[in-house]
Amino acid sequence: xxxxxxxxxxxxxxxxxxxxxxxxxxxxxxxxxxxxxxxxxxxxxxxxxxxxxxxxxxxxxxxxxxxxxxxxxxxxxxxxxxxxxxxxxxxxxxxxxxxxxxxxxxxxxxxxxxxxxxxxxxxxxxxxxxxxxxxxxxxxxxxxxxxxxxxxxxxxxxxxxxxxxxxxxxxxxxxxxxxxxxxxxxxxxxxxxxxxxxxxxxxxxxxxxxxxxxxxxxxxxxxxxxxxxxxxxxxxxxxxxxxxxxxxxxxxxxxxxxxxxxxxxxxxxxxxxxxxxxxx
Numbered sequence: 291x292x293x294x295x296x297x298x299x300x301x302x303x304x305x306x307x308x309x310x311x312x313x314x315x316x317x318x319x320x321x322x323x324x325x326x327x328x329x330x331x332x333x334x335x336x337x338x339x340x341x342x343x344x345x346x347x348x349x350x351x352x353x354x355x356x357x358x359x360x361x362x363x364x365x366x367x368x369x370x371x372x373x374x375x376x377x378x379x380x381x382x383x384x385x386x387x388x389x390x391x392x393x394x395x396x397x398x399x400x401x402x403x404x405x406x407x408x409x410x411x412x413x414x415x416x417x418x419x420x421x422x423x424x425x426x427x428x429x430x431x432x433x434x435x436x437x438x439x440x441x442x443x444x445x446x447x448x449x450x451x452x453x454x455x456x457x458x459x460x461x462x463x464x465x466x467x468x469x470x471x472x473x474x475x476x477x478x479x480x481x482x483x484x485x486x487x488x489x490x491x492x493x494x495x496x497x498x499x500x501x502x503x504x505x506x507x508x509x510x511x512x513x514x515x516x517x518x519x520x521x522x523x524x525x526x527x528x529x530x531x532x533x534x535x536x537x538x539x540x541x542x543x544x545x546x547x548x549x550x551x552x553x554x555x556x557x558x559x560x561x562x563x564x565x566x567x568x569x570x
Contacts, residue, residue, distance in 0.1 A: 369447060372437070373520045374530040376456055379433035380513040381527070383463055386429045387506045390421075390470070394502055397421035398495035404487065411487045418484055421495065425475040428467075434460045452519050459512045466505045470498050 400417035404410060437456060447453055473494070482489050517523075 372447065373452070373516075373522060374526065375433055376437055377513065377516060377520075377522060378527060378531060378534070379430075380459060380509070380516070383429050383459075384506065384510060384513065386427070387466065387502065387509070390424050390427075391499070391502050391506060393420035393424060394470075394495055394499045397493070398499045401490060401493060401495045404490060408487055411490075415484065415490070418490060418493075421474070421498075422478055422484055424471060425478055428471065429463070434463075449519065452516060455512050455516050455519070459509055459516075462505050462509050462512075466502065469501050474498065 397418045397420070400414045404414055438460070477493050478484070481492050484490065
């Protein structure tokens with residue numbers, strides 16, 4: 291045991307000496323080996339072995355270390371892109387729900403006024419139209435499907451709390467679709483809402499407003515919590531949205547938009563001319 295205790299410090303001293311010798315040669319400073327360490331001696335052989343071992347170790351560390359750094363950088367980039375994509379999807383959903391909330395509140399107010407003043411049916415029926423048109427609108431579920439079906443989602447994000455919050459957001463969004471959009475569609479198709487006073491009073495607009503407001507409140511909180519959790523700022527979102535817009539807008543789409551505008555103007559002019567003829 292005593293011999294082992296003496297050998298360990300000696301080995302450490304030799305290793306330090308070898309490292310110093312190596313770095314000195316790199317700095318163009320020659321470190322002379324004592325004359326007592328003849329070529330072929332045991333200590334000289336050990337020194338050469340240690341120097342070779344250190345050089346090999348440094349080479350391995352540099353090789354695998356560089357690969358690890360590159361891999362980590364790629365994962366961080368993929369993580370940031372996925373997080374930004376998800377939060378931008380949150381914002382699009384919340385924007386849709388806010389517009390829907392405005393339409394539903396207007397319809398709810400009109401329904402309450404009709405309950406007090408049935409004679410205003412023709413005057414108030416137009417206030418229901420924005421809410422009823424919601425059945426033809428919806429939000430994209432592309433990001434949700436990518437997030438939910440990708441087996442690499444959890445390993446890429448690396449934050450179980452964020453994953454759970456995102457899952458909760460999409461769960462609430464599904465509930466919003468089922469309890470408001472689908473029910474409203476059923477109102478329009480089966481109750482024939484908007485066609486008569488009785489049908490309008492059979493709609494559940496006050497309930498839609500309450501459900502929508504509750505879900506919107508919770509989903510906004512999830513969105514803000516995810517931003518804090520992942521260190522995302524509003525500026526980051528704006529820059530990401532600009533990048534996405536620049537990638538999605540193509541010359542072909544721009545050309546199509548111009549063609550559609552021309553077609554719309556022609557149709558509008560044709561109808562206006564017809565109206566003038568009928569008025570005469």
